[in-house]
Amino acid sequence: MRRILLTAAVLSLLAVPATAPVATAASPPAVPSDLTSVEVSFRGAGGLAMHGTIITKPAKPTEPNDKTTDEPAAGAGLTGGTAGAGRPGVVLVHGAGTGTPRTKLLGEAVEFARRGMAVLIYDKRSTGYSLIHRSYPQLADDALGAVATLRSQPGVDPAKVGIWGLSEGGWVAPIAASRSKDIAFVVLVGANGLPPLRQQTWAVAAGLRKAGVTGSLIDRAELNLYRTIADGGMFPEPYYDPAPTLAAVRQPVLAIWGTHDLLTPPQESPPVFSRALGEGGNRYYTARFFPDADHAAHLTPDGGVTRLPELAPGYADLVGSWVGEVTAGRPPATSSSGPAPVQASLTVPVDPPAWWESAPAQLVALALFLVAFVSYPVAALVRRLRGRSRAPVTRAVWLLSAGGLVSVIGSFCYLVYLMMTGGKLAAPGPVLLGRPLVWLALQAVAVVSAVATVRLAVAWRRTRDSLGGGQLGLLLAGGAVFVPWALYWGLLLP
Template identity: 80%
Template sequence: MHGTVLSPAAAKPARPGMVLVHGAGAGPRTKLMGEAVEFARRGLSVLIYDKRSEGYSLFKRSYSQLADDALGAVAALRSQPGVDPAKIGIWGLSEGGWVVPIAASRSKDISFVVVVGANGLPPLRQQTWTVAAGLRKAGVSGSLIDRAEFNLYRAISDGGMFPEPYYDPAPTLAAVHQPLLGIWGTHDLLTPPKESPPIFAEALEKGGNRHYTLRFFPGADHAAHQTPDGGVTRLPELAPGYADLVGSWIADATAGRPPTAQISGPTPVQDSPTVPVNPSAWWESAPMQLAALVLFVIAFAAYPVVALVRRLRRRSPVPVTRGARLLSAGGLTAVLGSFSYLFYLVMTGGKLAAPGPVVAERPLIWLALQALGWASVIATVLIVLAWRRAGGSVPRGERVRLGLLLAGGVAFVPWALYWGLLLP
């Protein structure tokens, strides 16, 4: 792995050093250059490195492995000339706030810990809150947030496509005995800024560590950068006083004068609380959702396919009810459209959520899908009534086709309730 060490132009001997650990996503070292330069100006030697790409992706990662990478960087910095190996610390942003406590709990070579925008909650709980908060910021409420988005993340996790979903950082934080500085922007839209700091304090206290400082910076975003619009836009400049605090706090901590249990700064903004996310039950698991999707595609698509074959063969019997066509088209569109829209929201969610036009606190697309859902339920009822009236006059082949379509329509009702299509 490759990295760069930045030191003050007039570097003093036996100076402190700090390794910077990236947040989620791609991590070229230049991404943290702004922070590294500012910290170096405060008298530190700072190591920034290119985050691994092998073994790390949207669907695969290991915080333990990332912590080992960070420990390798600590070892490299300890060997640099002019750096006091007894004064090496580690800094983590966002996802790095899960990683650096693991590294610190494993090594006595780390003398202090700094976290920025760190999360005290499990990753899946944090992520569902992030996307939900972004949708609420866009003016959305109701079943799309309470049911659909929430359940989709559970299914993704159950399918193994969400790495480390239920990782609990609290036990690791309790094992951190080095002085810790925690920093949060008051306008953090990616980590719940009201809930995470108390978890840090409680866990550290539980482990007997009272040498911590938790600080909130006004007008700052998730990375403690300045933001002009409540956390949506990140400016290059760090929050005023942030780099100065890091420099002075590290000077005190490495001189044997770490502050004791200090919490200061304005109250952060968090409009909604997080919600616990439990593992899926068997009936709502990813395999069951996939099986339901296959059932709906077969049941709803078979009806028009058979009709097309009959037309090609010049055999077009009169349909038992026009509701069959409505269920076939409406049900298939509602199912596939719902999943497509939900995955779009997940991939583009967070602080920049773009749900499209919103009417009555519901995205117009979601309202259209809900209308198709209700139309499909009504069509199912119409098919049952029409079939009962027709009695034994329905040909055998048509009974098979309608039976399959009706099975899809009946199964669609609980499925649509689960995903919130039939709820306000």
């Protein structure tokens, strides 16, 4: 059983009942020898027991006024009153991922601690959080539990504790800040100002474009797949609008983006933050862009695809100096600086689907295809086994049966594969004329199936009253629905 080191204050104020749900605790991180750490537990949303580590730089009592110590200059606290002698603190909030261990943010925690802050990192919840379900307000409550823990830590000035959020944490941290005056400042990295579904479709499309893909696969198929998934309740918080929450944030905000962010649109997000904060009356918004940096403001050698362990030069120093100014009662006025970020393509609006393109409608169409395209071959096999085999009225029945199944099942599997491997690591396979060979093959099969539908319609008019006419009618119905379905998904478009 892991040894949990708790201070008396944490034990008395934040003890977790034995009956509370418990999150899996990762192994405590090993911190560099120039820093110290203490293990803590606290309650998250719903009473979930969560585990974290507070990392600090040892105080130098013989040099209390030396700027290299972790004791900031005295000044007025942002939450009112006079700032104490304790150091500032910051809680780090993870990006997307189930049960992400605290060690994922150890690099940032170490660098911030070396710049005089007490830094709390914690294991992200897996209870109530998954690939298809999550709640940003719930995650914000987890973060607020961590903030309360850090504020109660000896040596930390409770008026100087802020919150830092990466990626998904860029939605979570402002919610927490808008709910609590106990948060003194907000630092955001790789934050997205657009709805999650719009950001995700852009990231996957951008990855495909980077791989040389153009046309209907991006413009129709990938976009419609995400709309269908969201409509089916399998994409969490798809249309969450962060702007109203940002407008409610009153604390100073430092927002950081790498110029090679491939997961969050780095050109479109900053104006959303600036506009929303300004409309809310926040005059202390600082935006900084770091060159040669990726989504997490780490160095990248290849335009954002590979993330190196090192933070972008100057990133940790900026956070340290900015927090020092803010917690000394001198928050910088609104400003923006740094090189322009690289964004090869703009995002596109992703609206909820109409009834005829909704997830239930797609399921009905899929069921029709499976029944229609399989029934004729099965019936033909049964007739053959009974010795009643006869030649089909047209070979188009076999082309439609086989081609329809291949088009429907093949396109679904390929689109899901692209979704799972999309973003900056998109791997669509060999590309010819802007189309992956797999997609070109599926399009060719879809064209054959559409032509077969027309030929079958002509043949069915002659045979609908004869034996097998009903089966041909069902197959034709599948083909008639298949043609607009294939147009909708881009299989019959360039």
